[in-house]
Amino acid sequence: MSWNAFLPYVAVMAVVTYLIRMLPLTAFRRPIRSRFVQSFLSYIPFAVLGAMTFPEVLYSTGDLRTAAAGVIVAVLLSWQGKSLLTVAIAACLAVAAAQGILLL
Amino acid sequence: MNKEWLKGLRHGIPIALGYLSVSFAFGMKAVGDGLTWLQAVLISATNLTSAGQMAGLPLMVGGAGLAEMALTQLTINLRYGLMSLSLGRKLDGSMGTLQRLIFSFANTDEIFAVASAQPGTVGKHYLYGLMLTPFLGWTAGTLLGGVAGTLLPAFVRSALGIAIYGMFLAIILPPARKRKPVRFVVLLAVTMSLCFRYIPGLNRVSSGFVIIICAVAAAAAGAALYPEKEGDAP
Known part of the structure; x- marks a missing residue:
C-alpha cells in the first residue's frame, strides 16, 4: 500500500484510539452519573467483540470445516475460563488437526 | 532496578x-x-x-x-x-x-x-x-x-x-457465562452481525459500519433491559 494512502489512515486510528484512552484518565475525572450510559459503556466491549468474531471467524482459515473445529475448541475452553494464550493456541492446533484429518 | x-x-x-x-x-x-x-x-x-x-x-x-x-x-x-x-x-x-x-x-x-x-x-x-x-x-x-x-x-x-x-x-465468554445481561448483549450483537452478512441488501453495508451498528444497538438494548446497579464491576 502506498505511504501517501497509508499514513492518514494510521494517523486517524492512532489519534482516535489514544484520545479515547487518554481523556477519561486526564480531563474527565468525575464519575459518570447516568446509569444508562454507565451500563451502555460496560456492555460495549462484549457487543463489539461478539460482532467482530461472528461470522468472520468462520472465514479466518479459508475452510469452513477447519474454522468450525477451531471455534468449537475455543468456545469450550473459553467457557471454562482458560487464559487468552491457552485458548488462542488450542484453537490454532484444532484447525491444524482438522486440516490433517481432511488430508487423509 | x-x-x-x-x-x-x-x-x-x-x-x-x-x-x-x-x-x-x-x-x-x-x-x-x-x-x-x-x-x-x-x-x-x-x-x-x-x-x-x-x-x-x-x-x-x-x-x-x-x-x-x-x-x-x-x-x-x-x-x-x-x-x-x-x-x-x-x-x-x-x-x-x-x-x-x-x-x-x-x-x-x-x-x-x-x-x-x-x-x-x-x-x-x-x-x-x-x-x-x-x-x-x-x-x-x-x-x-x-x-x-x-x-x-x-x-x-x-x-x-x-x-x-x-x-x-x-x-467475552467467561463473563457471558456468569452474567445474563452480557450473554444477552453478545447474542444480540452476533445475531445482528450474521444478518448483515447474509441478508441480501444488508450485506452491502461496509464492515466498519456493521460493527458500529451492531455494537451500539446491542449495548443500548442491554443497558435499557439490564441497567447495572451502582458498584457493579465494569
Missing part, C-alpha cells in the same frame, strides 16, 4: 506471550492484504489494540473514508474510555498528569484487567513495567508475522488466522 517496575514487567509477560501469537497473525494478514511489514509494525506500535487494528485493515485496503475509519475506531475502542475511567480511581499519587498521558497509550483490555486486579492502588513504576512487556510482544509479533508469515507453509498460516478470534472468545 526498581522493584515495582520489575514486578510490572513480570506481570506483563503472560500478556506479552498472548499478544505475540495474536499480533503475529495480524502482521501476516496485513502483509497478505498488501501492506509492507514496516506499515504493519507502525500500526501496531502506534495503536496497540487488536480489535481496532483488525477492523481498520479492511477499511484501509478497501479505500474507506477517514470519517468511517475514525467512527469505527471510536466505537470499537470506546470500551477503553470506560476502562480508563475505572482505572483512574486506582492510581496513586505518583500518577500525575504526565504519567497519565504516558500510561493512557497502553490501557488495553488485558493490561487494564491485570492492573485492576492488584490490591490497593497502583503507581507509575508498576504501570510502566506492566505496559512495556506487552508493548514489546505486540510489536515484535507483528514484525515476525509481517516478515516471516509469508514464508510459513499455507496450513500453518491458515491455522494462525484463527488465533485472534480465539483471544476474543476468551475475553
Whole structure:
C-alpha cells in the first residue's frame, strides 16, 4: 500500500484510539452519573467483540470445516475460563488437526 | 532496578506471550492484504489494540473514508474510555498528569484487567513495567508475522488466522457465562452481525459500519433491559 494512502489512515486510528484512552484518565475525572450510559459503556466491549468474531471467524482459515473445529475448541475452553494464550493456541492446533484429518 | 517496575514487567509477560501469537497473525494478514511489514509494525506500535487494528485493515485496503475509519475506531475502542475511567480511581499519587498521558497509550483490555486486579492502588513504576512487556510482544509479533508469515507453509498460516478470534472468545465468554445481561448483549450483537452478512441488501453495508451498528444497538438494548446497579464491576 502506498505511504501517501497509508499514513492518514494510521494517523486517524492512532489519534482516535489514544484520545479515547487518554481523556477519561486526564480531563474527565468525575464519575459518570447516568446509569444508562454507565451500563451502555460496560456492555460495549462484549457487543463489539461478539460482532467482530461472528461470522468472520468462520472465514479466518479459508475452510469452513477447519474454522468450525477451531471455534468449537475455543468456545469450550473459553467457557471454562482458560487464559487468552491457552485458548488462542488450542484453537490454532484444532484447525491444524482438522486440516490433517481432511488430508487423509 | 526498581522493584515495582520489575514486578510490572513480570506481570506483563503472560500478556506479552498472548499478544505475540495474536499480533503475529495480524502482521501476516496485513502483509497478505498488501501492506509492507514496516506499515504493519507502525500500526501496531502506534495503536496497540487488536480489535481496532483488525477492523481498520479492511477499511484501509478497501479505500474507506477517514470519517468511517475514525467512527469505527471510536466505537470499537470506546470500551477503553470506560476502562480508563475505572482505572483512574486506582492510581496513586505518583500518577500525575504526565504519567497519565504516558500510561493512557497502553490501557488495553488485558493490561487494564491485570492492573485492576492488584490490591490497593497502583503507581507509575508498576504501570510502566506492566505496559512495556506487552508493548514489546505486540510489536515484535507483528514484525515476525509481517516478515516471516509469508514464508510459513499455507496450513500453518491458515491455522494462525484463527488465533485472534480465539483471544476474543476468551475475553467475552467467561463473563457471558456468569452474567445474563452480557450473554444477552453478545447474542444480540452476533445475531445482528450474521444478518448483515447474509441478508441480501444488508450485506452491502461496509464492515466498519456493521460493527458500529451492531455494537451500539446491542449495548443500548442491554443497558435499557439490564441497567447495572451502582458498584457493579465494569
